[in-house]
Amino acid sequence: MTPIELSLTVNGERRALTVPPQRLLLEMLQRDLHLTGTKEGCGVGVCGACTVLMDGRPVSACLVLAAHADGHEVTTIEGLGRDGQRHPVQAAFLEWSAFQCGYCTPGMILAATALLQEHPAPSEEEIREYMSGNICRCTGYMDIIRAIQSCTGGAKR
Amino acid sequence: MRRFELLMPTSLDEASRLLREREGDVKLIAGGASLLILMKSGVYQPSCLVSLQRIPGLADVHFDPGEGLRIGALTTHRVIERSPVVRERLPVLSEMARMVANVRIRNTGTIGGNLCQADSHADPPPLLLALGARVRAKGGKGTRTIPLEEFLLDYYQTALQPDEVVTEVAVPPLPAGSTAAYLRHTVRSAEDFPCIGAAAVVEWQDGICRQVRLVLGGVAAVPQRARQAEALARGRSLTEPLIGQMAEAAAEEVEPISDFYGSAWYKKRMAGVFARRVLLVAWAQRTGR
Ligand SMILES: Cc1cc2nc3c(=O)[nH]c(=O)nc-3n(C[C@H](O)[C@H](O)[C@H](O)COP(=O)(O)OP(=O)(O)OC[C@H]3O[C@@H](n4cnc5c(N)ncnc54)[C@H](O)[C@@H]3O)c2cc1C
Numbered sequence: 291m292t293p294i295e296l297s298l299t300v301n302g303e304r305r306a307l308t309v310p311p312q313r314l315l316l317e318m319l320q321r322d323l324h325l326t327g328t329k330e331g332c333g334v335g336v337c338g339a340c341t342v343l344m345d346g347r348p349v350s351a352c353l354v355l356a357a358h359a360d361g362h363e364v365t366t367i368e369g370l371g372r373d374g375q376r377h378p379v380q381a382a383f384l385e386w387s388a389f390q391c392g393y394c395t396p397g398m399i400l401a402a403t404a405l406l407q408e409h410p411a412p413s414e415e416e417i418r419e420y421m422s423g424n425i426c427r428c429t430g431y432m433d434i435i436r437a438i439q440s441c442t443g444g445a446k447r
Numbered sequence: 448m449r450r451f452e453l454l455m456p457t458s459l460d461e462a463s464r465l466l467r468e469r470e471g472d473v474k475l476i477a478g479g480a481s482l483l484i485l486m487k488s489g490v491y492q493p494s495c496l497v498s499l500q501r502i503p504g505l506a507d508v509h510f511d512p513g514e515g516l517r518i519g520a521l522t523t524h525r526v527i528e529r530s531p532v533v534r535e536r537l538p539v540l541s542e543m544a545r546m547v548a549n550v551r552i553r554n555t556g557t558i559g560g561n562l563c564q565a566d567s568h569a570d571p572p573p574l575l576l577a578l579g580a581r582v583r584a585k586g587g588k589g590t591r592t593i594p595l596e597e598f599l600l601d602y603y604q605t606a607l608q609p610d611e612v613v614t615e616v617a618v619p620p621l622p623a624g625s626t627a628a629y630l631r632h633t634v635r636s637a638e639d640f641p642c643i644g645a646a647a648v649v650e651w652q653d654g655i656c657r658q659v660r661l662v663l664g665g666v667a668a669v670p671q672r673a674r675q676a677e678a679l680a681r682g683r684s685l686t687e688p689l690i691g692q693m694a695e696a697a698a699e700e701v702e703p704i705s706d707f708y709g710s711a712w713y714k715k716r717m718a719g720v721f722a723r724r725v726l727l728v729a730w731a732q733r734t735g736r
Pocket residue numbers: 334335336474475476477478479480481482483484499520521546547548549552555556557558559560561562563564568569570571607611612613614638639640641
């Protein structure tokens with residue numbers, strides 16, 4: 291099987307790599323680039339653990355061929371903070387303890403980041419709707435929603 | 448997933464030629480949201496995938512006065528949801544797109560892939576059928592335009608020839624003075640396919656209902672027009688009791704089968720409930736209530 295040559299931007303860095311055709315974006319991040327912050331839950335687009343941003347838009351990395359990321363810009367949880375500083379959404383999740391086991395957290399934070407890019411001041415309903423595709427087995431969601439609201443000045447501790 | 452070869456043609460002719468050369472052991476891939484699941488589970492094990500992602504011009508959305516909205520096959524649900532021209536010309540289509548799956552799948556899943564997958568519980572087909580959409584496909588023998596009713600044949604079956612690629616969906620403008628609505632009923636989680644999808648397009652003239660198209664998804668292999676219900680309203684002014692009768696007629700005329708989304712008994716009743724609700728919405732849009 292002819293390998294596929296890719297050139298893409300991952301977390302702001304240009305990367306060129308050669309992968310087998312069946313490589314999924316999720317596998318490429320974990321195995322080829324050793325970015326293990328992106329998790330696999332369901333593998334079928336439902337849970338959101340594998341959420342990454344492609345050109346700023348959240349996608350399920352478990353259902354995207356690595357080849358289809360060619361020429362695009364991918365952001366994973368590792369690329370969110372800048373210069374050793376946490377991204378405001380990361381800081382808010384810590385502040386609100388919006389996780390327990392943490393497995394859903396990278397996906398939650400990336401989805402929330404994309405939401406806030408689109409809608410700087412979403413209502414609670416808009417937050418719930420946008421985030422409805424990211425599943426958390428631990429927290430019960432309230433702290434996640436509060437953390438996101440706090441980024442818009444909504445919720446206060 | 449079994450290993451496969453991945454080909455990335457840069458023109459439709461090339462894509463169609465590759466499909467012809469590899470017939471039987473090849474699949475097109477658009478976003479991959481449906482196909483990769485079926486390949487992971489081993490339902491399909493093609494030795495070759497032909498990707499549409501490098502073919503230019505397949506993701507355009509524009510309005511053509513003759514044909515209406517022309518939506519490229521590779522347009523994602525999310526683009527349809529947010530497109531200013533769709534929101535202006537056919538807001539119901541944008542509202543429906545917003546209900547599909549979750550935001551991640553809407554960012555990769557395409558309208559072409561959705562229609563070609565021909566899932567009996569998908570959201571776009573009932574609404575597009577009610578709107579009179581047509582599918583354009585290009586293959587070795589040229590381009591043809593297929594009304595959606597003739598495109599969707601059976602569970603996971605379309606009228607496409609093995610070497611045809613869907614290039615766009617054309618959705619005619621609503622006749623002047625029409626209203627349109629789509630509702631869905633999900634029984635499990637928010638991103639799930641609907642148990643029932645219900646679409647209504649009502650053409651009004653001086654407060655009288657000239658024509659109704661009432662289409663139900665999830666009740667059969669392909670979306671069903673509730674023709675007896677439609678006939679009840681033709682030439683009459685809608686009232687709540689009449690809408691109630693139409694909903695009963697619609698529930699009466701569909702013959703759902705039991706599946707993951709509910710028993711035949713339940714789906715028949717929900718078909719009636721959602722026929723009623725979608726007609727009420729289309730009615731309220733006219734009266735502004
Ligand atoms: C978690 C999840 C939830 C979902 N929920 C919903 C929902 O609520 N409602 C709903 O309607 N759908 C839902 N879907 C389905 C989703 O809408 C489809 O998966 C998506 O639209 C398919 O598009 P794609 O581009 O990914 O197609 P692909 O997976 O790439 O292709 C699907 C099929 O179509 C063929 N194909 C694709 N494009 C073309 C073309 N241009 N010409 C000819 N053949 C083509 C492929 O060969 C393949 O057989 C859901 C999917 C997932 C994973």
